[in-house]
Amino acid sequence: MAKIKKIGVLTSGGDAPGMNAAIRAVVRSAYYYGLEIVGIHYGYRGLMEGDMSPLGMRSVSSIIQRGGTILHTARCLEFATPEGVSTAVETARSNGIDGLVVIGGDGSFRGAKELSEAGLPTIGIPGTIDNDIACTDYTIGFDTACNIAVEAIDRLRDTSESHNRCSVVEVMGHRAGYLALDIGVASGALAVLIPERECDLKKEIYDKIEAHEKSHYIVVVSEGCEISSAQVAKLIEENTGMTTRLTVLGHIQRGGAPSALDRVNAIKLGYRAVDLLYKGIGNRVVAIRSSELIDYDIQEALDMKKTIPEDLYKIAQIVSM
Numbered sequence: 001m002a003k004i005k006k007i008g009v010l011t012s013g014g015d016a017p018g019m020n021a022a023i024r025a026v027v028r029s030a031y032y033y034g035l036e037i038v039g040i041h042y043g044y045r046g047l048m049e050g051d052m053s054p055l056g057m058r059s060v061s062s063i064i065q066r067g068g069t070i071l072h073t074a075r076c077l078e079f080a081t082p083e084g085v086s087t088a089v090e091t092a093r094s095n096g097i098d099g100l101v102v103i104g105g106d107g108s109f110r111g112a113k114e115l116s117e118a119g120l121p122t123i124g125i126p127g128t129i130d131n132d133i134a135c136t137d138y139t140i141g142f143d144t145a146c147n148i149a150v151e152a153i154d155r156l157r158d159t160s161e162s163h164n165r166c167s168v169v170e171v172m173g174h175r176a177g178y179l180a181l182d183i184g185v186a187s188g189a190l191a192v193l194i195p196e197r198e199c200d201l202k203k204e205i206y207d208k209i210e211a212h213e214k215s216h217y218i219v220v221v222s223e224g225c226e227i228s229s230a231q232v233a234k235l236i237e238e239n240t241g242m243t244t245r246l247t248v249l250g251h252i253q254r255g256g257a258p259s260a261l262d263r264v265n266a267i268k269l270g271y272r273a274v275d276l277l278y279k280g281i282g283n284r285v286v287a288i289r290s291s292e293l294i295d296y297d298i299q300e301a302l303d304m305k306k307t308i309p310e311d312l313y314k315i316a317q318i319v320s321m
């Protein structure tokens with residue numbers, strides 16, 4: 001395989017705090033290895049349209065602490081076709097790009113695999129607040145999103161306690177409950193509703209509220225649950241008589257400065273992605289497992305199944321009594 005001389009980096013799908021730290025690491029590592037580096041704007045759409053510009057060593061100064069992504073991001077349906085992939089590969093070639101780093105989630109990795117198979121070696125870096133990527137313990141943005149939600153719930157608890165209310169809080173996570181579970185545990189919620197588990201509202205919420213002498217309660221609901229958070233709030237009020245308020249945290253969870261953990265992991269993953277391309281290796285996802293920096297074949301990574309940590313789910317129920 002010919003030596004890779006010029007690489008591109010893009011962010012794809014929903015943004016996540018820490019993506020900028022990863023971009024910075026990719027750029028600085030590229031300079032370390034003597035590679036040229038360009039930033040591709042708006043994800044795969046930018047790659048198809050040739051929307052890109054060179055990234056100087058200092059162009060990534062003072063972005064380590066910024067949320068969002070300086071490269072912007074998009075979800076591009078046109079790219080997910082054979083024509084889209086070949087247009088992207090041709091545009092990369094005509095711009096002299098012979099290796100690519102894609103920061104995003106599962107959907108973005110499918111694109112990275114297609115590109116690698118079509119002759120553009122591509123490395124995926126897990127970046128999503130949802131932490132729903134099986135090959136890694138940890139995705140960039142998850143820790144920050146948890147912290148933002150926990151801080152918001154601490155505030156809700158103050159007002160909830162003053163008024164003797166129940167606060168139902170809807171959090172993000174797409175179709176997965178990883179984010180909700182950690183947020184629920186860290187904020188001392190009475191119950192956490194996640195899409196992966198049935199929740200017996202009577203046993204896990206109404207009976208507990210009736211049995212307790214507490215003045216306030218927090219219930220965390222993942223956005224992916226079949227039952228809506230509004231329905232949960234309504235049912236709690238109807239069945240317990242406790243005044244209940246719903247707060248939907250929404251995109252607040254995706255903004256703001258990344259936590260130290262997100263920055264450190266983003267930097268490790270960013271470096272590893274470039275190191276692989278420099279060695280002529282593509283079609284990999286970089287990951288962190290048991291604190292170790294590793295990488296997998298993209299298809300192998302996509303085939304892995306992730307499950308809710310049973311022990312944490314059980315502990316959450318025990319300590320919420």
Ligand code: F6P
Nearest residue numbers: 014128129130172173174175254
């Ligand atoms: O995947 C990240 C995420 O924030 C999910 O938690 C959420 O379901 C989705 O993106 C929201 O997407 P959008 O920003 O397009 O509304």
